[in-house]
Amino acid sequence: MxxxxxxxxxxxxxxxxxxxxxxxxxxxxxxxAPVAEEKLSMAAYIKQPQPKDLAPFAMVDASGAPKDISALKGKVTLLNLWATWCAPCRKEMPELAKLQKEMGGPDFQVVELSEDLKGYQASADFLKQVGADNLTLYADQKATALDAVKAPGLPVTLLLNREGQEVGRLLGPAPWASDEAKAIIKAAIDVH
CATH class of the missing domain: 1.20.5 (Single alpha-helices involved in coiled-coils or other helix-helix interfaces)
Incomplete structure (x- = not known):
């Protein structure tokens, strides 16, 4: 049966x-049915009520020299944590390069912190390939920065004041070259 x-x-x-x-x-x-292209948005941007000190984390520059978060002091900095394997990270890279081209200077910079375990050179090669090699690049070879900034995933972008403190953050890809993003950054620059 x-x-x-x-x-x-x-x-x-x-x-x-x-x-x-x-x-x-x-x-x-x-x-x-075809899925509509996801539009980038600044809606997820969170402004901190007060500037927050960042927990320490290690990174290296192009020569392999160790750096810490003090390397980010002096200018308002848009610090983008990303990796070459992260599709949303790749999507926003042209926006970040355009923002640096339009606003970068003595008061502002875009800094890329690669969380890619392939190392600095793989990340630098990728930035060159996508036309974003105008961005300052550091590598987090021990992948500790994501934990230090208490972010659940990539990309995460922190807006830092001249003292290297976080004044805002956005998790996910964003239209960083948009007028809305530039207004947020300009407001941070104008705070002395």
Whole structure:
């Protein structure tokens, strides 16, 4: 009797699979409507009520020299934590490069902190490939910065004041070259 139940169950399963295959047009896949391109937004930007000191973390520059967060003092800095394997990170990279080109100077800079375990050179090669090699690059070879800034994932971008304190953050990709983003940055620059 158990043998008959097993045979019947197997035949029913086969019929269900055949029905699904037929329903999908014999193609083996469902055709879906195209998904609209996700628009980048500044809606997730969080302004800190008071500037916050960052927990220490280590990073290295192009020569492999160790740096710490004091390297980010002196200018208002947009610090972007990213990795080459992170699709949303890659999506916002042209925005960051454009922002640096338009606003970078004595008062402001965009700094890329790569969380990529492939190391500094792989990240530098990627920035060059996408035309974002105008950005200052550091590498977090021990992948400790993400934990230090208490971010759940990549990308995360911190807006730092001249003292290297966090004044705002945004988790996820954003339109950093937009007028809205520039207004946020200009307000940070104008605070002396």
């Amino acid at each position: 158990n043998s008959n139940k097993t045979t019947i169950a197997a035949l029913l399963a086969l019929l269900v699979v055949a029905g699904i295959y037929w329903f999908m047009g014999g193609q083996g896949k469902v055709k879906m």
